[in-house]
Amino acid sequence: MVILKVANQQAKTSKAAEQLICAKEARIVKLTEDVDFLEKKNADLQARYTALFKLNHLSQECLDLDSFYPQVHNTIASLMTAKNFFIVLYDQTFDTLEFVYFIDEKDEKPSGLIDYQDYEGSFTNLVIESKQPLLLTPELEQKLFDNYKIKQFGSRGTDWLGVPLLHNGLVIGTITIQSYDEKTRYNDSDLNLLTFAAQHVVGAMVRLQDQQRLQNAVNARTKELMAQIREREKSELLQESLYRISELTTDIELDIGTFYSKVHNIIGQLINAKNFFIAKYEHDSQTLHFSYYQDEHASNLIKDFKPRKLSNGYSELVLRRRETVLLTYSEMMSLHLAGETAKPQDDIHSWLGVPLIYSGQLLGVMVLQSYHYKTTYNQQDAELLNFVSNHVSVAIKRRELADFERRSHELLEQQVKLRTLALEDEITQRKQAEKLLQHTAAHDSLTGLPNRTVFLDLLNHAIACAKRKDDFSFAVLFLDLDRFKVVNDSLGHHAGDLLLKIIARELLAIVRDKDTVARIGGDEFVILIEDLRSNEEAFDVAQRITKFLQQPFTLDNQLVYTGTSIGISFSNKRYDDANTMLRDADTAMYHAKDNGRGRYEVFDDSMHQKVQNALSLEADIREAIAWQEFIPHFQPILQLDNRELKGFEALARWQSTKRGFVYPNDFIPQAEETDLIQEIDLQIIEKACQQLKLWQDKLGCHDLYVSCNLFAKQFFRTSLPQDIAKVLKDTGLAPHNLRVELTERALLENAEIVLTNMQALKDMGVKILLDDFGTGYSSLGYLHRFPIDVLKIDRSFISNVHEHDNNSAIIRTIVDLANNLQMATIGEGIETLADAELLQQKGCIYGQGYYFAKPMSPDDATDYIIEKMSN
Structure with a gap:
């Protein structure tokens, strides 16, 4: 019995041990699975972290x-x-x-x-x-x-x-x-x-x-610039070629065959002219004479290009039509099948002919031919050859006239001999006058021309003669070269001196021997034309000088263009001294410059009155500055998407006690010329700041700003930041409520002073606007260098945007450029709803113009603000 109990007890113990072992094994399996799950989850998290890290980079x-x-x-x-x-x-x-x-x-x-x-x-x-x-x-x-x-x-x-x-x-x-x-x-x-x-x-x-x-944006601008460069290079090559042809036409001594060969060579630099001929048209005999020819397919040049009676050839087609003819082989065949021309050569590919016409007279024809498919003439080639043909026509006509001149020369020599005795007395007097000039040693050292002193002496002498002789008439021409400063600045004073020498020499060739050419300083010349039979003689001299100076000059292998403005004063009993007459000619010259340059003007009393008016206007402007008569008018600047009022541009207006209301165009040019605009600018800034502070105090519009224009020379003064700071302090206006506008011109001169002043204003809190952007140099360099906050898109792009598609692209480029440089944009001159919507669509943030409101007086601007605040 005891043995049985012990056995049972052992069995129970063994079973419990087995259960404990199974439980431990199950727990180990569960822990292993948990570890695997956590490792997998950690691996997934690590993969996600790595992926997200890669996204960030x-x-x-x-x-x-x-x-x-x-x-x-x-x-x-x-x-x-x-x-x-x-x-x-x-x-x-x-x-x-x-x-x-x-x-x-x-x-x-x-x-x-x-x-x-x-x-x-x-x-x-x-x-x-x-x-x-x-x-x-x-x-x-x-x-x-x-x-x-x-x-x-x-x-x-x-x-x-x-x-x-x-x-x-x-x-x-x-x-x-x-x-x-x-x-x-x-x-x-x-x-x-x-x-x-x-x-x-x-x-x-x-x-x-x-x-x-x-x-x-950069690529678009680069593409545009490259296109401009290619177009300029092409234009320069054309100008150079035409200049070379013009030089040939003036060389009467050049053999005509050599002339044609050189013309052929010049044309060949512009167009493929391997096969080329010039044929002269004899009207009386109805014949074509081939004056010059080169042809790669002609078996016998002399036979193929012998003179011929007019027939149904393609050269004759040009003569009949009196216009440029551009044909392909198929077009030539069509003309042949229509019975208008002869059958073309089988190997012809492209044919281009232009008529040679001088003053309406048909002189002949100039032709290019191509026998290869790689050379096909186009409309641009036709226009170019037609343009060159004008110069060739002039050269042909000049050589015809040269023969006539040579035949006339012998007769002229006979007439000179007959007049020699009569001129001896005059020659003697002229030699005495020349000796007197030599003794005075009063000639210009650069050009060898008489100087101002000698000219005034001669002019005084002419005035005295006119007072003694009623039939004695003369004129003074006052010349000032246009764009001469550009030549000096770009090519140097050596080139400028060379240009003055050339012009002096040519002026002497243009006038008569008894006339006097003098240089009175810089790029100014004067001419005394004596013994006038009529005023037309003086006009003829002025026209010839103007025409001559319209031609380009080659200086240091550089093609240079200049021009002249001429003032003319004729002898008059009221002149008592040379200085007065010279002053009047000078006044007429400036009148010519004001009317567009490259022309001449005759002095009259109205010009003198204009000078007097300018002096009177300058005096009144000075008084107006002292009397604080200049006031700002305000034009709203709105945000385009919601028409919210953001600020005003303050524009100078003059309510004169003497003249009444004076429009800006009537006084600002004079103020700029005399530098009085700087004092007007400061007066407008001070009054505009006072008005804005008044609005802030009475209407609570603390977010509004006022933008004021500054003349370029303002930024050349080192005291500008102190002047602005004083205005802000005196008016109590915060710096961020003031903006100043300047044009690109201010950024191109005295750059270091301008940059220092701009940075000082920025540090003060005043924002800077670049006005009329896109109309000047529009350089990306100064946009990076100078601390500019806002670009104002010029009204010329906006007003013509619906007529010129590229204006729309330019606006978009400016806006994108401003956005990338963290600058705002304001569109100026908005006239219609379409203008406003287009600017908004292109990304422009702000705008101003007559569509929103015209410049207003301070009282009207107050009402405008109240109305905006109530909406």
């Missing part, structure tokens, strides 16, 4: 968006199954969609920009409109179809997972993953992961988009 690793999008796909595919993947960009401004990246095993990528309305009811549309992530299972998709919430776009799949790309609260696109396989399903964890990844994608994508926009 994609904008630095990728050079452009085309390489960025595949990297995004690969990174997300490392986190979840993403066999079908696409990225859509949404442009809220233009309401368009663009599939910038698309990988799908069933559907093809939609191409180009797509109207957003065309995708209404799509899954993408739901994500964009809701701004929320969306996981579409077949069950949810069927419910949406049943409730007409969505429409089918593309192939139907299993699960569809899409998340919005949000930037500054706005949807700029979506990222989508799609599954067509029942084995690949997505859950909320995938949705959260894709949403989190999208947040990292947006920042990198926006940075790359900004870089691409900036690069596109």
